[in-house]
Amino acid sequence: MNTLLKVLGDESGDALRELRVWLSEEPGLRGRMRLVEREPDEGALGPIPEVLQVLIGTGGIATTVTAVVAWLQTRRGEIAVKISRGDVTAELSVKGVKNADATTVGDLSRHVVKLMESAETADEST
Template sequence: MLVVVRLSVEGENSADTVRDLYAWLSQEPELRGRVRIVEGDPEPGALGPVVEGLQMALGAGGAFASTATVLVAWLRSRRGEVSVKLSRGEGQPSMEVTAKGVKDLDVAAAKALTEQLTQVLTDAAAADTDGAQGS
């Protein structure tokens, strides 16, 4: 069962920030080929599409933990006001994490946050599986 997760990034130069996060996620062996940049139509008069965020297709197993680990490490490396919102779509539960809230975490707190993110992704997969069985 695949879970599709959307990541949106807010902060300065959000398009460049999205590309940077994409590079981090794409370097993780369990996530290669599962992450893509989502682009929208350009604003009138603008050249090229607008980077809106990332979309990930995650299967069961280590992909959830790998995603959470990379996100926490990436946020800890950021400067300034940057936030990442994970969602599965409109009307679905979401979670937002900020660099400001992650940067100063000690090792135990960073591990706890990683576990919480992993659980959010795992719960999303379980909800998809329950919905498929109930159909």
């Protein structure tokens, strides 16, 4: 199923590229990502990254969410990642995970995974 990741905050295009590199280290995600870009603004050089499209099957969402949380824990500033799957969207932020203990991070990750899996279940029933 198609999962979209969008980085929110300053320098979101560069951060999205960095997230892509981070996620490509996960064996289950390698080769399953595509950076969707828009045309550059007038006078700008090169396309602007908009969203990272990740094609994953059952179980892959857990790998994706866990890796996104780990990436956010390494960031500074006001950065968030919006994860969308079908009609379901969740937003994770540096502020929400940076200083959280392992139990809190695990609970949050499991909650987001369960939420994203509900989109998969809804898609299969239609």
